[in-house]
Amino acid sequence: MTHLPYIVAAYVIAVGLPVIFAAEAFFRVRSARLRLEAIDMRRDRGRS
């Protein structure tokens, strides 16, 4: 007796959620870093 649909659904959920979380975290870190660099650059220019 196989329950393949149940197994596939469980694995899709279990692998999908960490992937979504990881991608979201990656883009959040990147955009924050870029914005921070932009602010620092503007500040440096203001000083010189």
Added chain:
Amino acid sequence: MLHRFANPGQFLRLSGKVLPWLFWTGGLLTAVGVAWGLFFAPDDWQQGDTVRIMYVHVPFAWLASAGYFSLAVCSVLSLVWRHPLADLAAAEIAPVGAGFTAVCLATGSLWGKPTWGAWWVWDARLTSVFVLFLLYLGHIALVRAFDDPTRGYRAGAILALVGVINLPIIKFSVDWWNTLHQPASIGLTGAPSIASSMLWPLLFSAIGFSLLFAAITIARTRAAVMERRIRSLLMAKASSAGEQEALS
């Protein structure tokens, strides 16, 4: 020691170094564990191939509790030592923990239907894990409920600590009461009641998903630290611009 890690600048430097390693080893171990569990692990003599759901259900169940424990540790650090980093970390752990708990409940339900014959029963184990999910949701809402973020962090920390009582209830519910959910197969004491050909893939996926959980929460906290720095820089700039305007 603690203060060094609690320094946001130090945290940014350290986490930047550790994160790639955490993500890649976690991803690799998870891939091995998932492929092993899905394609190579043996069928169970009673459950047939439904047993394969265990390789993704058990790590998420463990992380649902472990994640809440880390939330509680952050709450203590926040309430007693007032570490600003602990506040940010707690606010970032809760959504991840809620997501992992939801996956634990969903995969368990997908296992319960073919094995027990029911998607859901209100036994002590399932109910207490559902309460854990509600505690995570309560923390997410409470932290964001105040205009003054410090008050939100404080309220969330108190809620997290009140909810810690649920962790031993989850762990021992299957031993203390008659539940439909089976007792633990692996414990600190005593031999596991699971074949070693099934234990190895479970070990890989458990460690893999744990590293991924750690990597995700650290990355989110990193983003939160940088976002806070952006806010304060912008605010400082706005106020200094205001001063200049007032002077001229």
Added chain:
Amino acid sequence: MTRKNRRLLVLLICGIGLGSAAALTLSAFSDNLVFFVSPSDLAKSGPSGRQVRLGGLVEQGTVEKSSGGQAGARFKVTDGNASVPVVYKGILPDLFREGQGVVVLGVVQPDGVFRASEVLAKHDENYMPKEVAEALKKSGRWNPASGSPPPASTWNEPAKPEADRPRG
């Protein structure tokens, strides 16, 4: 949405979440603490007319699958001391078999028969590959109908081959 409304909404969600958490905990952990009662408990209390959950093992040699169009079965649930006859109409779970742990939901009829409306199979904490189960059964070290298998640490030992046994 004004700030006040947002605060109200968030607080409301908080209240609902915490309130239902508390309510669920109380209801689940006070009178529903025990998910099922044993046949011995049931024998002591007698027919009450109330719906209860009965948990135990399906007794050996008592399963009669109903013939004809309708799915269902008659069997006895035992805990070693007492056993309760059960009738059930409906589809049985895959794991249902003699010697298996089950939880049945239903009412004890005045004649002492338990009329079940739901049968759940209880899985135990043992995870064992098919081949190991076959080998254990073949070598006579374990009979699934008689109870739980030997400890997992002994499963990997090869089933005692004939050659190892003292000859003669």
